[in-house]
Amino acid sequence: MYLNSIHRDQVVNPIWQEEAGRLVVLVQTIPLPGVHSKDSSFKGIWNEWVAESASPCTGDNNYYRWGGPDLAWNPGAGLLSFRFHISNAGQYQLGVLSRETAEEGSCFVRIDGQQWWILPGSGRESWDWARERETSPGQREPFNMLLAEGFHEVVLSGRSHGFLIDRWMLTQNASDFGLNSLPASGVRPR
């Protein structure tokens, strides 16, 4: 079953454009509202993602570290929302280039406002593509979906303290996950 696209009027900039069955988005392109602190939260900065560059994936870009608490069963904190446009409808696999800093690490992901999924990391000592969702404790499956032509949204949410994320990708070609430095997709012109 295809995920339906959302209304154009409900989409705001930026909107990334899929091309040739692939979409790559750097998480740092969604700026954080500021540096979280107890005091700044009263001014509306509740987002506990931290922009860092100490252990870069590709050398020149920041990544985000979840500086909030472990939230085993509670998605919704530190939302990072990315809108994009699909021109080539079909089956895609989602992956998040990530790195675990603890025994286990993961984040939450959902597509087009549907249910949240746990996306476990797959790299403790190095950056790697997390591209499976957890379907029950210890059970995973490829994070595949059918996407209709039109506008869609991926939302990431913090789960494991210290989990690092660099970029996410939707691709029709699983061999893309062998590459960590695929260039970011372009933004759709208004």
Add this chain to the structure above:
Amino acid sequence: MSHEHPPVFVEKNGRVLFDIAASPLAGIFTPEAAYKGIWNEWSAETEIAGYTGDCYYRWAGPDVKWNAGLGVLTYYFFIDEPGVYQITMRTLSRDGEPGRPRANGAFMRFNGQQWHKVKSKEHGEWSWNFMYEHYHDPSELNPSRVPCLRHFDHGIHRMEISGRQNGMILDRVAIAQQGVEAHNLALPVSDSFSHPERTLPW
């Protein structure tokens, strides 16, 4: 699970009233149910007498002092007469007791704007005492808490509540112009109509 066309409660004579259960829960949370999409850790309960509707909601999730956005409950209301309204919530709050951490707060926001921390300063009994906390200074006696006053234009508005402290209990919401009676438990909830547009979860 959110309604696609949720109820919009209508302000009349300077007052909107609705029960917390007007935002339905997707089901009973368990770690197993989470994998089927039931992440919301509000628990609909009736064990404690004195609630006004069919049940009250208790935040059964973790303490998340600085992380708004968990277990979001969404409500819509229509303001006919624009002006300044005070938002109050009927709650059952718990002060810090030995072995039982404090549970007196939640997060609240309107129309997708910034989250605010809201707290009660009356504990152990149902009360309508609910205020913004705009900063925190434990050396003072609740100096940072101010009434939740907000100007609403004519039209439909969205209110969201998010869990903060395990054990906090919410029962009813009142949005009323100052001087308008809103806390009389004999008052019925406001009339409502279905939201004219399909609402999306973001």
